[in-house]
Amino acid sequence: MGELFVKERQIVVPGDKLASGMDYLPAGGAYRDGEEIRSSVVGILGINGRVLRVIALKTHYNPRPGDMVIAKITDMTNSLWFAKVDSFRDGLMTLREVPEYVDDGADLTQFYNFGDYVLAKVAAVGRTNLMLTLKGPGLRKISGGRIIEINSAKVPRVIGKQGSMISLLKDKTGCRIIVGQNGLVWVQGAPEHELVAVDAINYINEKGHLQGLTDKVSDLLDKAMKNVVVHDSEEKPQKDKPKKKAKEESDDEEEAPTRRAAGKKAKKTAKRGSKK
Amino acid sequence: MAKVIKEHIHSLLEKGLRQDGRKLLDYRKDISVEYGISPKSAEGSARVRIGETEVVAGVKLGMSTPYPDQQDSGSIMFGAELSPIASDRFEMGPPSIESIEIARVVDRGIRESGAIDFKKLCVKKGEKVWQICVDMYPINDAGNLRDACSLAALAAMKDAKFPEFDKVTGIVNYEKKTKTSLPLTDEPIEVTVLKINNDFVIDPSCEEEEFLDARLTTAFLKDGAICAMQKGGKGALSTEDIGKMVKIASDNVKLLRKAL
Amino acid sequence: MSKKIKRHDGRAADDMRAMEAKVGVVPNAKGSAMFKIGKTIAVAVVRGPKKLHPKFLQDPESGKLRCFYNMISFSGSGDRVRPGPSRRSKEINLVMENALAPALDLTAFPGSAVEVHVNLIQTDAGTRCAAITAAAMALADAGFRMKDLVSAVAVGSINGNVVADLDKTEEDISDAVDIPIAMMPNEEKVTLLQLDGKITQEALLEAVELAKPVCKKIAELQRKAITERYQ
Numbered sequence: 013m014g015e016l017f018v019k020e021r022q023i024v025v026p027g028d029k030l031a032s033g034m035d036y037l038p039a040g041g042a043y044r045d046g047e048e049i050r051s052s053v054v055g056i057l058g059i060n061g062r063v064l065r066v067i068a069l070k071t072h073y074n075p076r077p078g079d080m081v082i083a084k085i086t087d088m089t090n091s092l093w094f095a096k097v098d099s100f101r102d103g104l105m106t107l108r109e110v111p112e113y114v115d116d117g118a119d120l121t122q123f124y125n126f127g128d129y130v131l132a133k134v135a136a137v138g139r140t141n142l143m144l145t146l147k148g149p150g151l152r153k154i155s156g157g158r159i160i161e162i163n164s165a166k167v168p169r170v171i172g173k174q175g176s177m178i179s180l181l182k183d184k185t186g187c188r189i190i191v192g193q194n195g196l197v198w199v200q201g202a203p204e205h206e207l208v209a210v211d212a213i214n215y216i217n218e219k220g221h222l223q224g225l226t227d228k229v230s231d232l233l234d235k236a237m238k239n240v241v242v243h244d245s246e247e248k249p250q251k252d253k254p255k256k257k258a259k260e261e262s263d264d265e266e267e268a269p270t271r272r273a274a275g276k277k278a279k280k281t282a283k284r285g286s287k288k
Numbered sequence: 289m290a291k292v293i294k295e296h297i298h299s300l301l302e303k304g305l306r307q308d309g310r311k312l313l314d315y316r317k318d319i320s321v322e323y324g325i326s327p328k329s330a331e332g333s334a335r336v337r338i339g340e341t342e343v344v345a346g347v348k349l350g351m352s353t354p355y356p357d358q359q360d361s362g363s364i365m366f367g368a369e370l371s372p373i374a375s376d377r378f379e380m381g382p383p384s385i386e387s388i389e390i391a392r393v394v395d396r397g398i399r400e401s402g403a404i405d406f407k408k409l410c411v412k413k414g415e416k417v418w419q420i421c422v423d424m425y426p427i428n429d430a431g432n433l434r435d436a437c438s439l440a441a442l443a444a445m446k447d448a449k450f451p452e453f454d455k456v457t458g459i460v461n462y463e464k465k466t467k468t469s470l471p472l473t474d475e476p477i478e479v480t481v482l483k484i485n486n487d488f489v490i491d492p493s494c495e496e497e498e499f500l501d502a503r504l505t506t507a508f509l510k511d512g513a514i515c516a517m518q519k520g521g522k523g524a525l526s527t528e529d530i531g532k533m534v535k536i537a538s539d540n541v542k543l544l545r546k547a548l
Numbered sequence: 549m550s551k552k553i554k555r556h557d558g559r560a561a562d563d564m565r566a567m568e569a570k571v572g573v574v575p576n577a578k579g580s581a582m583f584k585i586g587k588t589i590a591v592a593v594v595r596g597p598k599k600l601h602p603k604f605l606q607d608p609e610s611g612k613l614r615c616f617y618n619m620i621s622f623s624g625s626g627d628r629v630r631p632g633p634s635r636r637s638k639e640i641n642l643v644m645e646n647a648l649a650p651a652l653d654l655t656a657f658p659g660s661a662v663e664v665h666v667n668l669i670q671t672d673a674g675t676r677c678a679a680i681t682a683a684a685m686a687l688a689d690a691g692f693r694m695k696d697l698v699s700a701v702a703v704g705s706i707n708g709n710v711v712a713d714l715d716k717t718e719e720d721i722s723d724a725v726d727i728p729i730a731m732m733p734n735e736e737k738v739t740l741l742q743l744d745g746k747i748t749q750e751a752l753l754e755a756v757e758l759a760k761p762v763c764k765k766i767a768e769l770q771r772k773a774i775t776e777r778y779q
Contacts, residue, residue: 023775026651026688027696027734027767043695050734052653052693054774069778070578070691072597074656084290100597100611100660127290139608140659158296158307163578165691203300207309221778326670328587330622340575344669346622367621369631373593373665375576380616382632421628423621425667427591428574462626 020059021223023069024051030064041066056221069221073098073164073194075142079134080151082159082192083144085127088120095130095144097194102141105132109145129154131190131198157188157200160210162217164195169220170213177216177226184233185209208236294499301487308493315491315540319547321439323447331465332448336440336547338491340430345422345440347448347470351460352419354410362409362417366395367424368437374426375494391424393518394438397476397507398445401515408471411453418450420470431493434505438478439544445470446548476515477544479537480505483521483529488536504530506537510545553709556717562758564701564713564765569681569773571689579690581773583682586715587672592682594690597660611654611662615644617679619668625716640676647680647700647730647740653693662692673716673726674702680730680740685770689777698739699766700730703755705747710755712762727752729759733767736760 014033018024028051030042038044041053042064051057055066075081075098083095083103095103105124107114112123124130130153132144146152162170170191171178182189187201187209199209212233222228300306310316316339325344326333332347354361368391370378378384398404409418422444424437450468452461482489483502492500501523507516514534519525525533553561565586574580579594600606617640619629633641644664654662664686666679677700684698704714705725711718719726725745731738738756747755 023778025697025771025774026694027732028771029734045695045735050695052695053691054688068691070689072578072656072691100599100657125291127292129290129292140606154292156295157292159290159292163691203303203305326589326622328672329624329670333622342574344620346620348622348628350627367631369620371618371665371667372595372616372663373574373591373667376595421621423628423631425620427667428576430576 016059018057020057022057023055023221024057024066025054026050026052030057030066035062037063039063039065041068068165070163071165075101075134075137075194077134077136079193080190081132081134081144081194082129082154082190082196082198083132083194084129085124087126088124090117090120093120093124095132097134097142097144100140101138103132103144104141105130105144105146109135109143109147111147111151124153129159129196129198131192134193154198157198158206158210160197160199160213162195162197162213164193166217166220167191167193167195169225170197170216172226177229180226180230180233181209181212184230184237185212189213204240205237208233208240211236293495297496297499298485301484301489306489306493307495312487312489313536313540315543319544321443321547323443329462330444330448331451332444332446332470334440334443334447335427336436336443338432338436338439340428341432341436342427343424343433343436343440344427345424345437345444347444348421348423349448349450349460350419350421351411351416351453351458354414354417358406359414360410360417361406362419363406364395364399364404364420364422366391366398366422366441368394369423369425370433371425374433375429378429389518389520390434390437393434393478393505393507393516394422394424394441397438397478397516398441401474401476401507401509403472403474403476403509403515405471405473411455416458420445420448429494431495431497432480432491434480435478435491435544438476438507439547442475442477443548445472446475474509474515475545475548476507476509477541478505478507478516479541479544481533481536483523483525483533488529488533490536490540502529504533504537506534508538508541512538553707553711555706555711557715561709561711562762564762565715567766567769569685569769571685571773571777577686577690579686579688579692581682581685581689583678583685585674585678585681585713587670588674588678589669590666590675590678590682591669592664592666592679592686594686594692595663595665597654597657597662600659600661605661606659608658609655611657611660613645613649613652613654614661614663615641615648615679615683616663616665617641617644617668617676618666619671619675623668623671625671640679643740643742644676644680644683648683648687648698650737650739651684651694651696651698651732652687653695656693662687671716673714673719674728676700676740677702677728677730681766681770685774688770688774696732696734697767697770698730699733699763699770700728700740701759701762701766702726702728703759703762704745705751705755708751710751710758712758725751725755727755727759729756729763731759731763733764 053068055068058065087094093105097103135145136143190198322335330346368387370387449465452464503520568584664683680700730740
C-alpha cells in the first residue's frame with residue numbers, strides 16, 4: 013500500500029516527494045522516480061483518487077493549434093507577416109490567412125503594420141515556429157485599449173470556470189477584455205475603469221492560486237469601482253452599452269480554445285510523466 | 289513600436305492620466321535609500337528603490353598616479369552596467385550607449401559642479417593620489433533608471449570611507465576602514481522629465497520611456513543651482529518647453545533629497 | 549563529525565554561516581532569487597526562453613541553459629573588479645550550466661536559450677555555490693520543469709580537518725582545500741565537483757559525504773523561500 017506525503021492543495025517544489033508505492037499515478041507536473049512520485053514544478057498538489065497532479069503556479073506558454081492568442085507584428089516579407097506570440101518561436105502569417113484580399117506585390121503594411129497587435133488563432137505549431145490565421149469569427153487587428161501581460165499559467169484563472177471570472181471583470185468594470193492563451197490580455201474601457209480592471213487582472217496574476225479567489229476579486233472590484241471618479245462625463249459607462257459590446261466579442265470564441273488546450277495539455281504531460 | 293500602446297498613452301495623457309493611475313507630475317511615493325549594502329568589499333555602497341525600480345551602486349577607492357596635467361589632484365570614474373539582470377531589453381556585451389550616457393551625465397553632475405574636492409584626494413603630489421570608482425548596477429528596471437542611478441551613486445559616495453593607507457609600504461589595507469569620508473562638498477541630484485506628445489511627465493514608466501518624444505535630465509545642487517543637463521530623445525524642445533521641464537524637475541528634486 | 553575543531557568564527561566543523569533566501573526579488577523577471585550565505589550575496593535572474601543566436605549553437609530538440617556569473621565591480625576583496633567576462637567567470641559559467649542542467653528539462657523549448665544571470669553583490673568565498681543555489685531557485689520560480697532542486701556548498705579541509713562552507717579567511721589558510729559541490733538534494737547526486745588544494749582520498753570522500761546533509765539543509769531553505777512567495 014502506497015503512502016502519501018503531502019496534503020491536497022499544498023504548495024510543492026521540484027524534487028518534493030509526493031507519494032511512494034506503485035498504486036499512485038503521476039499526472040502533469042509530477043513524475044515517477046522508481047518507487048516514488050515527485051514534483052517537477054513549483055505548484056499546487058491536486059489529488060484525484062490515485063492520480064497526483066501538480067498544477068504549476070507559473071509556466072511558459074505552450075502553443076496548441078486552435079489557441080486564440082494576441083500577437084504583435086514584428087516583421088514582414090513580400091508574402092508573409094512575422095508576429096511575436098511567445099518568447100522564442102516565430103509566428104508566421106501568410107497572405108492566405110488574412111480575411112482581406114491581398115494582391116501579389118501589395119504593400120503589406122497597408123493591412124497589418126509593424127507594431128500592430130492582432131487577435132489571431134494558432135493554426136499549426138512547429139518546433140521553432142508557429143502558423144497563425146486571422147480567418148475566423150472575432151479574429152482581427154486590435155485597436156484602442158491597452159495590452160498587459162500575465163503568466164500563461166494564470167490564463168485559466170482570469171477566464172474562470174465557464175468564463176465566470178472574465179464575466180465578473182467585464183460586468184463590474186464595464187470594460188471589454190480579451191485574454192490571449194499566450195498571456196497577453198487586451199482591456200478597453202473608460203480610463204479609470206480600465207485601471208480597475210488591470211489592477212484586478214494583476215491581482216489574479218499574483219494571487220490566482222488562493223482559495224476563494226472569485227469573492228476576493230469581486231470585493232476588490234466593488235471597492236475600486238466605488239472610488240472611481242470619472243473625469244470625463246462622456247466616458248461614463250452606461251452600464252448596458254459595454255455589456256452589449258462584450259457580448260459581441262462572442263464569449264464562446266474566447267473561452268472554448270482554453271478548455272480544449274487545458275484538456276490536451278493535461279493528457280500530454282501525464283504521458284510525459286509516466287515515461288520517466 | 290506598437291501603435292496601440294502609443295495611442296493609449298497619448299489618449300490618457302490628454303485626460304491627465306497615466307497607465308499606472310498616477311497624474312502626469314506625480315513622482316512615485318515609495319522612494320528609499322539603504323546604505324552599506326556591500327560593506328565587506330565596497331568602501332561605500334547603497335541601494336535605491338523608486339517604486340519597483342531598484343539600483344545598487346558602490347564605491348571602490350584605489351591608489352593611482354595623478355594625470356600629468358593635474359599633479360596634485362585625485363580622479364573619479366563612473367560606470368553603469370545595464371545587464372539582462374534588470375530588464376529583458378538589455379543585452380550582454382560591452383557597455384551599451386545608454387549605459388555610457390547614464391554614467392556620463394552622473395559624472396558631469398559631480399565633476400563639473402565641484403562637488404568633490406579633488407585636491408583632498410592627493411596623497412603625495414605627482415606620485416600618489418586616490419582614484420574613486422563609482423559603479424551603478426540596475427537590478428530591476430521599472431522605469432526612470434536615470435534618476436535612480438544618480439541617487440544611488442550619490443548615496444554610495446556619501447556612505448564611503450577611505451581604507452587605511454600605509455605611506456611607508458605604499459599598500460592600501462582594504463580590511464581596515466578609516467573614519468574619513470569622501471571630500472564631498474555638495475550633493476548633485478538628477479531629475480528627468482519626459483515630453484510625450486504635448487505633455488510633460490515625471491518619473492516615467494518603461495513604456496512611457498519607450499514612447500517619449502524628448503527627455504530632459506537636470507542635475508541640481510543643494511542650493512538649487514543647475515550643474516548638469518542632458519537632452520535626450522529624437523524630438524525637439526522649444527525654449528518654453530525647457531523652462532517648464534526644468535521647473536518641474538526643480539519642484540521634485542527635494543523629494544529625492546529627502547530620501548537620502 | 550565527532551572531532552571537535554576550532555574555527556575562527558566559532559563554528560563547528562559542519563556548521564554553515566547564517567543563510568538567507570528570497571524568491572521574486574526582481575519583479576520584472578519571470579524568475580529571480582537572492583541567496584546570502586555569510587557575507588556572500590548572489591542575485592539570480594532568469595531571462596528567456598529566447599531565440600538562441602548564432603543558429604549553429606541551437607539544439608533542435610531542447611532549449612539550452614546559459615549561465616552568466618558576474619562579480620560586480622565593488623564585490624571583491626581588495627581592488628575593484630574589472631567589469632566584463634574573465635577567464636575565471638567563463639569557467640564558472642560552464643560549471644554552473646553543468647551543475648544545473650541535470651535537474652532541468654528544457655525539451656519544451658527547442659532551439660531556444662534560457663539564460664540565468666547572476667550578480668554577486670558581495671563576496672566572502674563560496675560564490676559559485678551561492679550562484680548555483682540562487683540560480684536553481686530562480687529557475688524553479690520561473691516555472692521550468694526540474695526533477696529536483698540544485699543546492700551547492702563549498703566543503704573542504706583546513707589543518708587536516710574536514711569542514712563545511714569555508715569563508716575567505718579559511719580559504720586563505722595555506723593548507724586549505726576548497727571543494728565546491730552541487731547536489732540534487734533529493735536524488736543525492738553530485739552535479740558540480742571541483743577541488744583545489746592537497747587532500748587524501750579518505751578526506752575527500754569524508755568531505756563529499758559531509759556535503760550531503762549540508763546541501764539538504766540548503767535545499768530546505770530554498771523550498772521555504774519558494775513556497776513563502778505564495779503564502
